[in-house]
Amino acid sequence: WKDDIKIDQEVVAGYVGGEFPPNGGAHSGRDWGAFDIQKEVIGLCPTECMWMDGGKLKIDNKECTRCMHCINVMPRALHIGDDRGVTILAGAKAPILDGAQMGSLLVPFIKVEEPYDEIKEVIECIWDWWMEEGKNRERLGELMKRQGFQRLLEATNIKPMAQHVQEPRHTPYIFWKEDEVEGGWNRDINAFRKDHQR
Secondary structure, three states: OOOOOEEOHHHHHHHHOOOOOHHHHOOOOOOOOOOOHHHHOHHHOOOOOEEEEOOEEEEOOOOOOOOOHHHHHOOOOEEOOOOOOEEEEEOOEOOOOOOOEOOEEEEEEEOOOOOOHHHHHHHHHHHHHHHHHOOOOOOHHHHHHHHOHHHHHHHOOOOOOHHHOOEOOEOOOOOOOHHHOOOOOOOOHHHHHHHOOO
């Protein structure tokens, strides 16, 4: 989904008050103690986009990466939005020694409407890149690992976004290019220090 998470504040209060079991009752075999929304939902949000304000749950949807942890813990209170589509992942594989590995998120959201041109355009860009750069018997995931995820983003004309990042403020594959840096790489250090004094 692309729009905001739907929140039923009355049901959130019901979870906090112990009226509903968290995780749809999946962990009800033992006494885990009272449900703690701060510890079990807000504190585990990977982007820290949630907080309680006056007994109401607030979500900064611009920061949300749609990991669905909060929805899984409180399925009666939180629901995905109405603007729905598909997510495209690329590079999944199942090597014998390492085990099954999920693909990397390439397109966080794309509409699913006939004639599916947006989806076809992404797939054709991936095919073109793989046919141009792939080695003999090399799979897409191996090509991505060899050339880097940033190169795949460039080949598919997809701009880097928050959902591509594994965890907040951690960018393992996005690097600046010289033409993107104002003034290029070679700048006068004294002029820089003059503008950036402590």
